[in-house]
Amino acid sequence: MPRSTKKSSSSSGPPVASSSTKCSLRDIVKSHLLDDVFQKSSVKNGNQWMVLVVDPEALRVISSSIGMYNLMEHNVTIVEDLMKRRAPFRDQAVLYLVEPNRSSIDRIVNDWTPSKENKKGPLYGNSVFLYFLGPLPDELFGLIKQCKELVKRVKVLQEVNVDFLTKESGAFHFDMKPPRFQNIYSELYVRRSSTGLSPLHDRMMSKLVTVCATLNEYPHVRFPSNNELCKSLANLFQQKINEFLGSNKSWWFNGDGTNPNTERSTLLILDRKDDCLSPLVHELTYEAMVNDLLPIDDEKITYDSVTAGTSKEGTGETTTRMDALLNDNDEVWVELKGKHIAEVIQTLSTKIRDIVNSSTGSALSGSKASGKALSINQMAKALKALPEYREIMSKLSQHMQIAHQCMDAFNKQGLLELTELEQTLATGKTDEGRTPKLKALLGQVVEEFRKRNDSAMRLRILAIAIVSQRGLSSQSDLKKLLNEANLSEDEISALRNLEKLGCPLVQKDGQNSKYARIGGKKASSFSEAENESEYSSSRYACPLKSILQDATSGNLSVEEYPSVMPLPDDNALNQSAMKKVSSVRKAASASNRWGSKTSSSSSSGKRKVGSRQLVFVVGGMCYSELRAAREVMDASGTEIVTGTTKFITPSEFISNLTSM
Template identity: 25%
Template sequence: MSLSTSASTDNSLKSHQLSAITSLLSSSDSSTNSDPWKILIYDTHTRSIISPLLSVSSLRSLGVTLHLMLHSDRDPIPDVTAVYFVLPTKENLDRIARDCSRNLYKSAKIASCGRMERRTMEEFAGLVVTTGGLGKIETLSDHYVDFVSLEGRLFHLGVKESYCLYNHPSANEEEMNRCMERICTGLFSVVATLGVLPVIRCERGGSAEMVSRRLCKLLEEHPTLRKHAVVGSGQHGSSRPVLVVMDRNVDLVTPLQHVSTYQALVDDVLDHEANRVEFSVSASSDAGNSKAPVRKKLDVDPDSDPFYSRQKFNPFPEAIESNGTELQDVTERESHIRSKTSEGTGGSNLRSDNAPSTDLATAVESLPLLLERKKKLEVHTSILQACMNEIAARDIPQFYELETALATGSYKSDPSKAKQLVKDLVTDPSKGNIDDKVRVIMVYMLAVAAKNADVDEVVQAMKESLETKGLASSSQPSEANTSTATRGVLTKQDRLRLDNGIKAIEYLKKIRSMIPSMNVIQQEDSSSYYGASGTASSDMITSFMARATNQATGLLAKATDRLGNMMGKIHKHRATTIVENIIEMRPNTEDDEYLYLDPRVKGDVDVAALRNVTTRAPVREVIAFMIGGGCYGEYQNLQLVGKKVTYGCTELVDPCTFVDYLAKLV
């Protein structure tokens, strides 16, 4: 068993997990007469864990000469040790036992990414004894790293269709328990990897309480973690992190809303998974000869890419402007260095004084780093262009602006105006694709608590408009969630998306009365803007427009008339408000309703009594976890809390996929 107790350079969850997995792979070299070279065998789940952490070159530096999928056809390599890093399922362990019996490798070291149950271990032991492969197994160990770290403070558990798993009307108790247990063990891995013993706060009832109580019990029964994590912890967790566990049903508006920040927009309008972005671009062609679009795949690491790290939370127009400015600066510096290099090679420039040669050497040394930076900026230029194409074709700022107004209560006292604005937008054939239209209707019905009759009226108007007018042609090659229908004609794919969207709307109509917390109004933060104040925000837009007007060509100029209203005021989403209320222990808020569970205290802690303790230290770190799926918009919004917030979820879901989940529950 492995627990993370050592300090990390940046102390983030991702760095702790990287340290744990590096130790896992390095430990296989420690046995006597062990060959330092090894092969790594993983399953689909553990590959998703390793991919954001270790590149091929990094694996090679750890002695991994080859990495293979567990369930692929593999040739024998009898002189090499195999490290099996897998999820401890029966299917996986059966395959490992089969490999051992076939003598594929010199020896096998089995590392479970999570906890292996005693019964599973006993069954596996019996199997390898029966098949004759026991002699091949050197070690069998648990490593609590069963989660995917995409960034320093962003993780998910890889539980696919998690919202459907526990909300489906036909889900039985056994399926529910299995789902909750899977989430609990994943969260335990997070806590164990960090080497902390958090205070747990959760909503009463439902999935959040089920998971939290199981996790608390698991932590109570784990002496190793308690021993390491108890050092430096104050009474009632005064210096310990707070783990806030929430259910997706507490806010269904956020995962459906259109967004304005760079990273969240990439996830919304392009194919984006595991820090890889994919999109189609028009292929260059000879005159008169059309070519099929080319699929582009680009990797972006928010931790190692300076531009992405700085711009991922910023409004899309700011990212465009910064990309252009930085790229121009790098290009000018590159030209300057190359000109100096060219001058330095001429015989007439040679002097006894070594100053020119020193300058030349410095310039030459800086060129590779400059070219690498330029390469990364050009990657973002391509991504920004792809996003801009989608934004322009679908007029996404119109949806973002209206949804923001609805979500922050601008039309709370005028529901008829809200209905008309939504109706006008979804019946305009030049605005959005079918998913855009469905999403704004769903935000309208949830944020305004619209009557079913009004929702039906808007849906019917949308259907009639699509049947008679269709959709405006997209300027982009076909994407998964982008219609290519010509005006007045709906494709088969469009009709499927429309039917799917209507099913999702019907599901929300059925359940929203049972979950009052769904109808929430997001709170505007009067002190937080993308500028610094209301005036500053307006000035920023004006300045942005002025600079764009001065450019005859380029992405910034093209964006001018499309993106002005995507640089507005920040508003706090439901999860952000909940976390703030809990860590500040504000009375008459969610803090009164959320359970307080402490693995070091028997029974539930009385929140009201704890609030009166005058020596209570402030919370310095928070882990906010969403059961049922999370999104980039929510992750980014939680940074408004002003503390170190690590955001996690059962899975990261883009808005269109979340609509699909809702449709499956009808």
């Protein structure tokens, strides 16, 4: 097998047009996989049937972007798990799509190595299509070349550069969670090598390169000046994206000077440890509540569906357990997921009443609606009475019942007063705009402790109180609160692990932080961002929101957020683009030549660079941040693509702390 075969990556990338007509990330990934993997293989196979064999990682990538129907349209008869024993299909070609790791390569080679289990010959026919989610290391490529039975059948060997999962149209993650990543915070923040980075960091940046390869982006890379981890990761990413650029001669990127109406994007690498408050605060928007309060497995949720009976049929109300997928394929979910739960229920009620009060509906319902929010029973009766609207009514009914289950959990856990306390701690002001004394707030924290039997909730409340104030004022305050919280040893360990993330439990003498409490007597605001929500329970806005607002408006300070390579002026960007491409490609195999050099500042200290804004949060992104990114994108008109190691809930964040 010639070496060039390995390097026949999809260098042209997916068909991304000008910045004004860019597709969503999920659409790009779907098009890329269907066209450059499945359609390409189908054509080379004479449009005959194929078996798709995937490892768990590749299956997750496919599931997040492609449906089974799409695969069947491209002549895939069956999807098999590489890690399991499989039935032979010796009359069909096989298409392998796997992560380039030793375990997956070994199993592929075993499929074509004669053994006692393979007495009748290989499992599949004489055409093999090999695709890898990311770059294939040389040593693994060598293992493939040693298997002669496999090599002589290979028709395509290609790196597709889609080593990530799409969360929604403009968001991605790397699915770094247990059990594969059992102690991810230890790997990220504790077990560091002499260079400051671990194999996990290297893998993370390699995955991030595949995101940029898919989007056709060679971004300016920025990071917080006071975060050494982000600085190291930014330099590592720059090195890897340079190597990719040099290895793929025909790959183009937005702003390279050859594609009109495009500009280079900006990638901002941030760290979870710089904001440990946002993942803890109760968020009352729909998506965040579903993930925080209800049992949900990835996108799949099981809810109680109420069906109304009729006196005519002699049936009563019944409740059935139903499954639903909450993703971008659900238009109602897309519309409502970022809204406050009160607005969600009101919107759903209005939509259902509009149908009930339609010409057909009013005849069946007997009278016009009163405008009040529908009960679950009323909604179920309306659904049964209007068969011609069944599809849309079923979807609205589904979300109404999920939203009500969120409110049931909210009320059952007694979160109304707690959310107000959290908002005051986080913003430093009450609903009336008054700045309360910290002592009074800590007294309310103790009252919340005494109301709750759930120690996990007490831990969460205590962590919010500590992190929001950048540490308590004294050890005695900490001791008193720990006594009242009555936490387990594991929970106390999780709390103390906040210090490993740079969050002190007690403020140090002379602590000089722009977030530090003034005078130590008043509560302070954790974030400088402002939330425009009309609901008092949603006053707090995560710090990421103000960062993205500055980035999209060109006001993000280069002193606070420098770049790996100097940021060009807007009028010099396109003129210098081709020179940079040439120099980078010539030095593709060299190490990062820019080291820790940062951009020089302009007179204002602010630059506006690129069109698309990419932001990657190491250590997990919470749902309030995902919503904030969508809000900034809608307000600014600038496309924002958010990414992270994993989108996390409050319980997952605390679990990560516990495992450190």
